[in-house]
Amino acid sequence: MDFHLSRKLNSRVWNILAGTFFTRTALFMSVPYLAIFLTSQKHLSIFLAGCVLSINPLVNVLFSGFGGALADRLPLHKIIAVVPIVWGSLFILFYYADSFPAFLLLNGLNGLCYSIFEPASKKVLSTETLPENRLLVFNLRYTAINLGCFLGPLLSLMFNMKLTLFPYVILGVLYILYGVSTQFFFRHGGRIHASVASRGIGSLKNLGAIRKDYVFLLLLAGMSFSFFGYSQLNGTVSQYLTATSALADGARMYSVILSLNAVVILAAQFAVLRWISKWNPFHVVLTSNLLIAASFLFFVLSVSPLMPLLFITVFSLGELLIGARFDALVDELSPESNKGLYFGCSEFVKIGTTFGPMLGAGLLGLYGVESPVPVFGLIGGITAAGAALIGGARFQHLRKTRQPAGTQYKAERREGA
Numbered sequence: 322m323d324f325h326l327s328r329k330l331n332s333r334v335w336n337i338l339a340g341t342f343f344t345r346t347a348l349f350m351s352v353p354y355l356a357i358f359l360t361s362q363k364h365l366s367i368f369l370a371g372c373v374l375s376i377n378p379l380v381n382v383l384f385s386g387f388g389g390a391l392a393d394r395l396p397l398h399k400i401i402a403v404v405p406i407v408w409g410s411l412f413i414l415f416y417y418a419d420s421f422p423a424f425l426l427l428n429g430l431n432g433l434c435y436s437i438f439e440p441a442s443k444k445v446l447s448t449e450t451l452p453e454n455r456l457l458v459f460n461l462r463y464t465a466i467n468l469g470c471f472l473g474p475l476l477s478l479m480f481n482m483k484l485t486l487f488p489y490v491i492l493g494v495l496y497i498l499y500g501v502s503t504q505f506f507f508r509h510g511g512r513i514h515a516s517v518a519s520r521g522i523g524s525l526k527n528l529g530a531i532r533k534d535y536v537f538l539l540l541l542a543g544m545s546f547s548f549f550g551y552s553q554l555n556g557t558v559s560q561y562l563t564a565t566s567a568l569a570d571g572a573r574m575y576s577v578i579l580s581l582n583a584v585v586i587l588a589a590q591f592a593v594l595r596w597i598s599k600w601n602p603f604h605v606v607l608t609s610n611l612l613i614a615a616s617f618l619f620f621v622l623s624v625s626p627l628m629p630l631l632f633i634t635v636f637s638l639g640e641l642l643i644g645a646r647f648d649a650l651v652d653e654l655s656p657e658s659n660k661g662l663y664f665g666c667s668e669f670v671k672i673g674t675t676f677g678p679m680l681g682a683g684l685l686g687l688y689g690v691e692s693p694v695p696v697f698g699l700i701g702g703i704t705a706a707g708a709a710l711i712g713g714a715r716f717q718h719l720r721k722t723r724q725p726a727g728t729q730y731k732a733e734r735r736e737g738a
Contacts (some may be wrong), residue, residue, distance in 0.1 A: 333449050334458060336506040337442055339400075340499040342465040344405075347495045349473025351415075351488035353555050353579055355428075356678075357563055357572065362484055365421055367560060371682030373424045374556050378674035380432030388436035391666015392444050393658075398507035400441040402500050408434040409496030415489035440664035447652050447660055452538065456649045462595055463644035464587065471583030478576045531666055536721060537654055539714035541669050544606060546707025547643060549673030549680075550613040553700055554582070557681030558629075564690040567624035574626070578633040583636035586644070593638075595643050602653075603715035605646040610707045612639030616700035621694045673707075 330338075359370040360652050394401065411430050443459075450458045477488060531537060561570035562578075597605050616636035619628050630732075655663030680703075684696040 323573055325532055327334075330454070330458065331449055333506050333734060334446060337445055338458075338461055338465050340405075341442075341462055342468055343501055344492070345466045345469025346472045346476070346494050347469075347488060347492035349470045349488070349579065350477045351412075351473075351492050353474065353559065353575075354477065354484075356489075356559055357575075358486060359424065359726065360483060360560070363419075363421075363424075363738065367682045367686055368679075369421055370560075371556060371678040373421070373428050374673050374678040376429045377432040377670040378552070380429045381436050381668055381671045382675055384433055384667045385440070385668030385671070386662065386667070387439075388668075389662040390439060390442040391541065392441040392661025392665065397441050397445050397448070400437060401445060402503045402507065404438040404441075405496045405500030405503070409493040409498075409500065410456065412489045412493035412496060416486045418486075423475060432656075434666070436668060439668065440661050440720075443648060443652075443664045444661045444693070451630055455652055457646045460645055461681070462648075464590060465588070466644070467583045467586045469583075471580055471587060474576045475580040478573070516685070531659075531662070533628055534654075536714050536718045537646075537663070537666075539710050540603075540606070540650075540654075541667065542611065543644075543707040543710030543712075543714060544647065544670040545673035546710070547610045547613055547639075547673065548670045549677045549684040549707075550610075550617070550700065550704030551643070552674040552677030553638060553681050554579075556678030557685060557696070557700065558632075559684065560685060561690055561693065561696070562622075562629060562683075565624070565693075566691065568626065568629075574629055574711060578629050581633050582637045582640070585634055586641045589638070590641060590645065593641055597642070597645065601715070602646045602650045603718065605642050606650070607708055607711045607715070609639045609642035609646075610711060611635070611705060614701045614705035615639075617697040619706070620697035625692070633666065659675065681684070 355372055356370045359365045359373060365373075376438060408431070411427055411434065415424075415427055418427055446462065447455055447459050558578075559575050562568060562575045565571055568574055612635055616632050616639065619632040619635070622628060648664075651663055651667045652660065681696070681700060684699060688695045
């Protein structure tokens, strides 16, 4: 892999990557601790806290197609400049919220902003980068996210911010600054402006094409189970570790495993990327599903301080394979005219994130935090069910392209195909 990045990537791409790093650092100072804050400081039940966490991905799923269509119809520079400013203002309001309805509304609007901004920013990365560099760019974006994931919990722990919502104020300010910075970098236009005029008209009508794309639909269905498992880290796992009597300081352990999650990914990311470079991408995301499912088996063993560390190591490897390949796979499967729509619809996988915290909280409430075997055994089994659907997507793709396993997986796609 060639790393002469300054010659491969323009300033707009670097702006998106830098903004991703700073905002995700603040995000991981705040969002992972929301469930703990709501139950310990606002005295909401575990179920109501799970509902607050779940409303975000639910809105994200409901509006992701709409957000993707906007990315194909509107000037991208306007979306990525305006939405972060609105989004940042919403984050600041979290600090002043004081009731379940307020937190529910704000986290729902948070999901709406994500639905609009995420496909636009991914389309910018795709449009502003040569095809041969896109896998690298999406992995650099993933690196920026995980640098934030590493620093955020450490800063929260260092300044003892896990029981306050002040980090949401920091998060909001950084998003506002991010929006202002994009106005500077995109003020002279570029390829993304030219693409809007000739593409994306009637993107909502092209949802019909996606309904016939069985490879894409099966992939999304399977990945939703992977995201069901992934969502447990910020919901069920945090609630279990902080509430169980088997660990002396579960809240501190949770901060440790969040940072270890990022360390494993950052340390292994590019080595793993080289290792899997010849793999079929469907095999990569299938392996990621099985690793995430298997990670929960560590919670059914005897409880010890080593248990969460083993869990997060296997979990992180599964997460790494998703980050290394999923966005790039969506980019490669999507026709040029509907990239925003495909990126938007790829957020349908968050349906797993919607039901994950609620089901996890329900299992904790049913069995109790001192009975991790049925809780995490069921979570692991449900997550692993996605492997069959991802395998089905791979089979449909082989049929469609009439290529044997191990050959080049990407066929030339026509608009609307």
